[in-house]
Amino acid sequence: MLFTQEVLERIAAGxxxxxxxxxxRPAVRPGTTLRTAVGVLAVEAVDAVDEDDVSDQDARRAGYADRALLLADQRPGADRTLYRVTLRPAGDDPRVRLRQDTDLTAAELDDIAAALARMDARSSHGPWTTATLELIAAHPAVRAADLAARAGRERLPFKADVRKLKERGLTESLDVGYRLSPRGRLVLDHVRRRTD
Known part of the structure; x- marks a missing residue:
């Protein structure tokens, strides 16, 4: 589920x-957690509802001025069902803490480098982890499409790979493009030393 930054901030504020x-069909289930720019959100309930059962109060609880605006903002289609999703803030995104964690031993850095090497070995397009970290380090805040072109790759597969690095706390998304996290800079320096 995607949310605007304004709605995310209003969710975080309660x-x-x-x-x-x-x-x-529902894209989330009760118990699902969503990582967002304001932290983790928990999905508490997912209920099919009829448009006639949506009130102005429901609309305000969803960040809209009234039900008419909420309903006008929904995807059209006779093959689609309207769902009400109940959400609550569920804590900080663990990747934020991970990105800042640079208190790593040499053995831990070796383990991360080995995990990156395994990702490279499984890749259908060859080694990419170090090259992608190097590219982001050299070109922070550059659009993903431009970075992908520099790497000679399609944008969507490139973005999918960057998300894999983000899951490990090595990169962070900006309004435009990416940058290495403090952990990512440390890991890249370690990988560079190993290959020198």
């Missing part, structure tokens, strides 16, 4: 606790 989506 002003918004519902979302409405028109889906062919």
């Amino acid at each position: 002003d918004v606790d519902l979302a409405f989506r028109r889906w062919r």
